[in-house]
Amino acid sequence: MAKTSTPLISGDKLNRAAQNILEVAGQLFAQGGYDGVSINEIASEAGVSKANIFHHFRSKEGLYLAALNKACSHSARVLEDKPIDSADDPSDRVRNFLSSHLEVLLERPLASRLIQRELLDGAEGNGKQLAEKVFADTFEKITEMVRDAQAQGAIKSTVDASLLAFLMVGANVFFFENRALLARLPGIDFAGSPAQYSETVFELLAHGFNGKG
Amino acid sequence: MAKTSTPLISGDKLNRAAQNILEVAGQLFAQGGYDGVSINEIASEAGVSKANIFHHFRSKEGLYLAALNKACSHSARVLEDKPIDSADDPSDRVRNFLSSHLEVLLERPLASRLIQRELLDGAEGNGKQLAEKVFADTFEKITEMVRDAQAQGAIKSTVDASLLAFLMVGANVFFFENRALLARLPGIDFAGSPAQYSETVFELLAHGFNGKG
DNA sequence: GTCTATAGGCCGATAGAC
DNA sequence: GTCTATCGGCCTATAGAC
Numbered sequence: 001m002a003k004t005s006t007p008l009i010s011g012d013k014l015n016r017a018a019q020n021i022l023e024v025a026g027q028l029f030a031q032g033g034y035d036g037v038s039i040n041e042i043a044s045e046a047g048v049s050k051a052n053i054f055h056h057f058r059s060k061e062g063l064y065l066a067a068l069n070k071a072c073s074h075s076a077r078v079l080e081d082k083p084i085d086s087a088d089d090p091s092d093r094v095r096n097f098l099s100s101h102l103e104v105l106l107e108r109p110l111a112s113r114l115i116q117r118e119l120l121d122g123a124e125g126n127g128k129q130l131a132e133k134v135f136a137d138t139f140e141k142i143t144e145m146v147r148d149a150q151a152q153g154a155i156k157s158t159v160d161a162s163l164l165a166f167l168m169v170g171a172n173v174f175f176f177e178n179r180a181l182l183a184r185l186p187g188i189d190f191a192g193s194p195a196q197y198s199e200t201v202f203e204l205l206a207h208g209f210n211g212k213g
Numbered sequence: 214m215a216k217t218s219t220p221l222i223s224g225d226k227l228n229r230a231a232q233n234i235l236e237v238a239g240q241l242f243a244q245g246g247y248d249g250v251s252i253n254e255i256a257s258e259a260g261v262s263k264a265n266i267f268h269h270f271r272s273k274e275g276l277y278l279a280a281l282n283k284a285c286s287h288s289a290r291v292l293e294d295k296p297i298d299s300a301d302d303p304s305d306r307v308r309n310f311l312s313s314h315l316e317v318l319l320e321r322p323l324a325s326r327l328i329q330r331e332l333l334d335g336a337e338g339n340g341k342q343l344a345e346k347v348f349a350d351t352f353e354k355i356t357e358m359v360r361d362a363q364a365q366g367a368i369k370s371t372v373d374a375s376l377l378a379f380l381m382v383g384a385n386v387f388f389f390e391n392r393a394l395l396a397r398l399p400g401i402d403f404a405g406s407p408a409q410y411s412e413t414v415f416e417l418l419a420h421g422f423n424g425k426g
Numbered sequence: 427g428t429c430t431a432t433a434g435g436c437c438g439a440t441a442g443a444c
Numbered sequence: 445g446t447c448t449a450t451c452g453g454c455c456t457a458t459a460g461a462c
Contacts, residue, residue, distance in 0.1 A: 017427075033334060035248035038455065049429055054457060056427090091423075120333065120390060121246060132394055139398070156426035162401050163413050164422055167384055170391075174383030177333060181345055185352070188375050200376050208421030209377055210304075213369035230445075252438065262447055267439060269445090429462075437454075444447080 018056040021046045026067035030110035033117060034064055068118055068127050071111035072134050078104050079138060090149035091206070097142055098168055099198035105176040106194055112176060139165055164205070171201050231269040234259050239280035243323040246330060247277055281331055281340050284324035285347050291317050292351060303362035304419070310355055311381055312411035318389040319407055325389060352378055377418070384414050 014022065024046040028037045039060055043050040057063040082100045087093045105112045118131040143165040149155040155164070175182070175197055182191040190197040207213075227235065237259040241250045252273055256263040270276040295313045300306045318325045331344035356378040362368040368377070388395070388410055395404040403410040420426075 015427090033246065033248065035246065036334075039457085040455080050456090051430080051458080052428055060456065117334065119394070121249075121330065135391075135394065136398060153425045155422045156424050158426050159417060159422045160402060160413060163403055163410075164417065166387070166395075166401075167380075167414065167417065170383055170387030171380055174379070174387055178348075178383075181332070181348065182379075185349060188379075189373060190376055197376075200373060201380065204372060204377065204380065204421075205417070206421050206423040208417075208419050208423075209368045209372045210419040210421075211369050212366045213371050228445090251436075253436080263438085264440080264448080265446055273438065427462100429460100431459085431461105433456105433458075435455080435457105438452100440451075441449085442447100443449105444445100 014056070017048060017052070021048060021053055021056060021063070022066055022070060025063050026070060026114060027110050029064055029067055030071075030114040030117065033121070034060075039063075065127055065130075068114055068130055071108075071114045072130050074108060074111055075104065075115060075134050076137060078107070079141065090145075090152045090154040093145055094149060094155070094168075095199075095202045097145060098172065098202050099195060101138075101142075101169070102172045102175065102194050102198050105172060109176075116173065116177065139169060142168060167205070168201075172198075227269070230261060230265070234261060234266055234269060234276070235279055235283060238276050239283060239327060240323050242277055242280055243284075243327040243330065246334070247273075252276075278340055278343075281327055281343055284321075284327045285343050287321060287324055288317065288328060288347050289350065291320070292354065303358075303365045303367040306358055307362060307368070307381075308412075308415045310358060311385065311415050312408060314351075314355075314382070315385045315388065315407050315411055318385060322389075329386065329390065352382060355381060380418070381414075385411075 021042065025037075025042050028042055028045065031037075039050050039053055042063075043053055046053075053063065057066060079101070082104070087096055115131045115134055118127050119135060122128040122131065139162075143162050146155060146159075146161040146164050150157050150159070150161060175194070179191065182188055185191070190200055234255065238250075238255050241255055241258060244250075252263050252266055255276075256266055259266075266276065270279060292314075295317065300309055328344045328347055331340050332348060335341040335344065352375075356375050359368060359372075359374040359377050363370050363372070363374060368374075388407070392404065395401055398404070403413055
């Protein structure tokens with residue numbers, strides 16, 4: 001269990017005004033994307049002048065990176081704190097991961113969205129590297145958990161651990177990104193309840209759809 | 214099998230120059246998003262003047278909608294044509310869907326990306342409705358396929374058909390969106406081969422990870 | 427640290443010649 | 445149908461008073 005805890009330094013020693021700007025910027029960037037939000041809007045929403053923003057942050061890109069950095073720090077820290085390994089049964093650890101991970105995504109939806117957005121359409125550069133590190137770390141952690149479960153005989157050794165990890169993360173992210181649309185479609189039982197979704201996904205992944213059960 | 218074939222009229226009666234503009238615009242919008250691409254860039258890339266674009270298309274938004282419409286038409290038509298139902302074994306139909314759907318996504322990656330982008334960050338409006346219709350139709354079609362397979366005893370009746378459909382679409386979309394990053398991560402066998410990915414996902418979904426197999 | 431004022435540039439969209 | 449030239453507006457970023 002190597003601990004490569006690159007700190008992903010957040011804006012911790014910023015004063016109240018700067019923190020406020022960062023907070024507002026994070027929300028707006030998450031909703032509108034980098035190009036879709038102007039410094040004017042952020043200034044207006046934060047109740048400060050445009051020049052004040054440029055006093056606290058080098059440039060629009062600097063502000064964006066600071067907001068993304070904050071979101072990534074939060075996401076990494078929360079996943080680190082979640083006691084996934086607390087359960088004794090390795091199968092329960094997988095079950096717990098599925099629900100915990102989805103809860104983390106839903107807990108701070110705008111931070112999650114900011115990271116997802118950067119992964120999907122961010123230009124190559126500092127921002128994308130940050131977001132990709134969050135993705136890779138999450139992915140690595142869950143892959144490791146699957147391998148442990150395989151070593152203990154709770155998961156078939158024939159299953160590709162990274163594939164199962166990828167499917168689990170994907171199932172959660174896909175639910176997170178499409179939950180609004182899902183709720184509008186008719187006849188979807190799991191749309192409104194993340195906990196129910198997690199449990200049903202676990203059952204399906206565990207036992208498969210094959211047969212007449 | 215109700216056939217609600219709303220045509221999603223594409224720019225079929227456009228002349229060569231306009232088609233060219235539409236093609237270029239579709240590519241650039243897919244890569245950069247609506248706000249990330251200017252009419253100047255499209256004009257330059259297409260080899261025409263900016264005024265010419267406004268001659269053929271009412272506005273920037275009109276051009277964007279035409280490009281999105283074209284992508285949606287393609288996506289809907291291809292899914293309609295794919296002979297998913299050709300297999301006799303309902304289990305094979307599910308297997309075929311997984312690989313066919315992923316192939317469709319990868320066949321025209323920019324069109325797929327344009328639709329995905331609109332689903333994720335598009336403002337409420339005509340564009341989002343178009344993209345959501347494509348999503349909903351795909352989702353409905355595959356749900357129906359799962360229900361058929363259940364009726365024939367190939368899939369457990371206890372499985373939630375819409376959940377399985379959602380997981381299958383999600384597994385493919387998540388692979389499509391993250392394939393570049395996936396290829397950069399170490400130790401991922403399925404990253405470079407969509408066919409292998411589809412097959413492995415099918416096996417896992419069919420039999421589950423439970424047990425010592 | 428916070429503000430007003432403004433520089434300088436690119437934007438979407440239009441006018442009008444050919 | 446295609447162009448050049450241009451308009452008014454909004455953008456990021458800076459200057460300088462307080």
